[in-house]
Amino acid sequence: MASFTVSRALQRVLFGLQRVSFKSRCHVNTTVSQYSTVYDSSEKTFDKILIANRGEIACRVMKTCKKMGIKTVAVHSDVDSSAVHVKMADEAICVGPAPSNKSYLNMDAIMKAIRQTRAQAVHPGYGFLSENKEFARRLAAEGVTFIGPDTHAIQAMGDKIESKLIAKKAKVNTIPGFDGVVKDAEEAVRIAGEIGYPVMIKASAGGGGKGMRIAWNDEETREGFRFSSQEAASSFGDDRLLIEKFIDNPRHIEIQVLADKHGNALWLNERECSIQRRNQKVVEEAPSTFLDPETRRAMGEQAVSLAKAVQYSSAGTVEFLVDSRKNFYFLEMNTRLQVEHPITECITGLDLVQEMIRVASGYTLRHKQADIPINGWAVESRVYAEDPYKSFGLPSIGRLSQYQEPVNLPQVRVDSGIQEGSDISIYYDPMISKLVTFGSTRAEALQRMVEALDSYVIRGVTHNIPLLREVITHPRFISGDISTKFLQEVYPEGFKGHQLSDSERRELLATAASVFVAAQIRSQRFLGNLRVSGSQQERRRWELSVELEKGVHAVTVSHSGSTYTVDLDGMRVDVSSEWNLASALLPVTINGTQRTVQCLSRNAAGEIELQYFGTSYKVRVLSKLAAVLSKHMPEKVPEDTSSILRSPMPGSVVAVSVRPGDTVAEGQEICVIEAMKMQNSMTASKTGKVKSVHCKSGDTVGEGDLLVELE
């Protein structure tokens, strides 16, 4: 890669040239930086592929299959029978009931579906059976191609202990730690003492942050050992744990590799995935702001040498932790297509799914390392159905009553497997979509992300757009000063939503007042009704009171045409819009600045909920008279919740550790709720006696359900 050694100024020119040559050679016809599937009809691959997955990744794989002229088979659980991936596929087979271990992990049923549909190959997507060597072995036994690496590589890399040993041998930098299985909590404490705190306890078979705990002392080690082994057992059916040095304040940067069955391997540059919560990625970007060409190449070359060491074929990802001095350590290798693969596709122009299919059918790689460009910048936001105000995201469920992806914006890619009317259930990952934006520079990509997030309409479930928008507009993120502890450091008290500046607050209040007036004016417009008072002139001036978070502002609104002039605390704000009150998106021009606001709800009592800067604000707009009189309205006392423990999310009860009559101390564990395979310990908010227990182990509970009552 000559380009990486030349000066920065030259790089741009070179990248530009590379892009042109790359495009012309591969007949790219999509817009800049979109991945492109180059279908060569002389290259015969498969006639029919079964996709052993659901949701967005199943849809993503099918898109490429369709472009390559390959028939697709979907498998699905009974609750997914009208899911998007089922509709998209040429054939669909139900493989069992909702719980994934009875459907998407049900190998017997999936094998049967393969035989029934005579699919020649299986793409496993990510998660589920994607890194299951037994599945790969069974496919091989029946002569069906597994679109992924062979069993040997899956096994070698799937085991954290073994993979580390192999990595060491392949001269890949590794983290200091204990290379073996930890038997019990006491041994864990001993080993932790030897390595030195902090340590990371993680499942040997793990991935995706599940079964992973950080411990800073002996007590936390014991507790972490217990939780991790339970989680590991329930998520992977394998409770073996290992311990290693926890690298404080690291970045998580990974290298995409692509290898064929003929010993060729490429690195497709890095992805920066440092923005995480509970070890799960939230925002990813490619390339990383942190890597210089030398480090990038060093990481890439180590990744390739690891891939070669295990005779890797197909697409894979080598994850590294990078410390502030750009030392990097091998973390693990994911032997599958990653969730965040689109950003690599955006900057390289490759279609990774297509390359996986080609490689699986035995073709050699079409590219040389020098062909792999970095074209511009791509950012991915994982849009989740979860409440970002609770530990940066606790799962939420519901029906997407309204759903509109911002795909009409330029340079935006949305990978999703849901549509308006879809249900986000407790059974599967609560991801709504992967929102990817790209541009020739990082700033451009981020600006598009802001616009895309603002224009993304999601109603019916709580989502994490408020958090995503805050992260990508945070000065630290913009300057590239990030680490895996970004969220804890930036929001030590937990995420509280966008904090309004004075002028933003004014704009918000003015917009709310304008929406109110627009609605009032419209409610006086009756068509063809002769019995409406003719003498009444349309009001030109409105005296209102606008309330936001206990702050009350006197406001006057006057309007001419579609422009509302709002006088607020002596400041003038002009708000203009088409005032289409039925549209989910409300494009407004506030003092000449265009913004996309969403009106989430509006009711007769003057409560208007606006999504503004990604965060939703409840504003109350009243006429001046109503505001004056509202001081007489009785205060409604909310329920005292300190003695009540409610489920913060939908999930199932794993354990209840108290019985009625027990005395509990503040902070004592009361029960454990498992949601989306994460175990959450529910603790008492005060010291007291247990009055009643409303759940038992094995129950399914909804958000807000009463679990335990204290006296």
Add this chain to the structure above:
Amino acid sequence: MAAFTVARSGGRFLRGLFVFKGLGTGRYGPAVSAVRSVTQQQMRSFCVGHLSVQERIEKKRRAALVGGGQKRIDAQHQRGKLTARERIELLLDPDSFVEYDMFVEHRCSDFGMEADHNKYPGDSVVTGQGRINGRLVYVFSQDFTVFGGSLSGAHAQKICKIMDQAMLVGAPVIGLNDSGGARIQEGVESLAGYADIFLRNVTASGVIPQISLIMGPCAGGAVYSPALTDFTFMVKDTSYLFITGPDVVKSVTNEDVTQEELGGAKTHTAVSGVAHRAFENDIDALLNLREFFNFLPLSNQDAAPVTECHDPSDRLVPGLDTVVPLESTKAYDMLDIIHGIVDEREFFEIMPNYAKNIVVGFARMNGRTVGIVGNQPKVASGCLDINSSVKGARFVRFCDAFNIPIITFVDVPGFLPGTAQEYGGIIRHGAKLLFAFAEATVPKITIITRKAYGGAYDVMSSKHLRGDVNYAWPSAEVAVMGAKGAVQIIFRGKENQAEAEAEYVEKFANPFPAAVRGFVDDIIQPSATRKRICRDLEVLASKKQTNPWKKHANIPL
């Protein structure tokens, strides 16, 4: 001055008419003194030594505006309630209220009532007319600060006057109830007053919409006026409706019950079904009432209102294609369908907490008011029982009386079986819903979303009851009963029940049997439902249908 001139010119045709501007004495005060400075000089020349008529007028007006006095107003506020006038001002468009009978006083002379300090100009109710979003409405608002809002002969007379006027011009009447009951000092006079109001409620029924908003106590015979009106709304925590209060209950039946339990908003909206909806507080209630008023026509001679609509009438609703679960035993929320189809997801639900197995309420389609009735599969499988039949029937009759098209969403497994229902008279109560749908002559559009089983299929605005447009979704199953029950009867004692069941499902668990007979007009894609309904409503706008002449029908009460 402006206020006064209007009052004078208005007075030519309406004696005692007065334009009420502003709130309370604070705002009225300066206007009064301005008037006085001009008039006093003119008057003094021929009224020397006496309080001039003009001054007396002003004095009375000022007295009327403060009702029972500042102390009682403060007490009213402390209870979390607004005064009669504040309520009117919030309810109506600014400056639109025209008050009647400000000078009316009670005529009781017993128990010292004739004393001057016991007379309040206007007595214990404020009446008049005004506008809500420019449309005419008559209003009475009982004043709790004057003798606890108790109903005197004069009070009743004032209410009757505006009701008579409302009938003459064809405009709705809204009553804001806040009254301790009858004026005991007046005895039978007060009872006569109630009856006069009841009679007017009854004669106005079906001619003009009548709405009651209970904003304080409403007890004894007084409750029958709200009960006779079309809609009764309540304010949470501050309003009560009961025939006899907790004290009497205790002495007669020895039951211990609080006012709230006996007749609070929760009781009446969830248990008794007396009230149609409850709101958080006075302001919330009045603002919601304004919104609600926009759905209603002014009288039975007026068409349902059409407002400006921003929601495209041909909007497809993709979410509806997946809303009905594939397993026919699985529940879903009918409100998801309703919200998806109506303009801007705006649905004013009536009785949301009572008989939840049926959903009724108002919405708009392409700006035009429609009444929506839907079985709710989420609650008791959406079956029809006594309460849901009565709830549905009353709503359908209101819509029919006031030219509001009815859209019915059907997913009904049948009538609820059991002794409780049979003993309770499900036969005659179920007949009410059947009766209401059958006699209705407004445009009727029906969509069978899933189950339409047995007699309940007939009842739910079927083709056979003069449904104008009847659609089935592909998930519709029109049959006498579910497959399992049917097979047990047809193939009693035979083996291979499962096979027979599959055959039955194949034959009947789909929309075809109804479609081939023309009992549904079309099988439509759920996502296109909004578009189809909007188009049909446009066509049906000119529908004319009349029932044979009769004095009145005899609905099975």
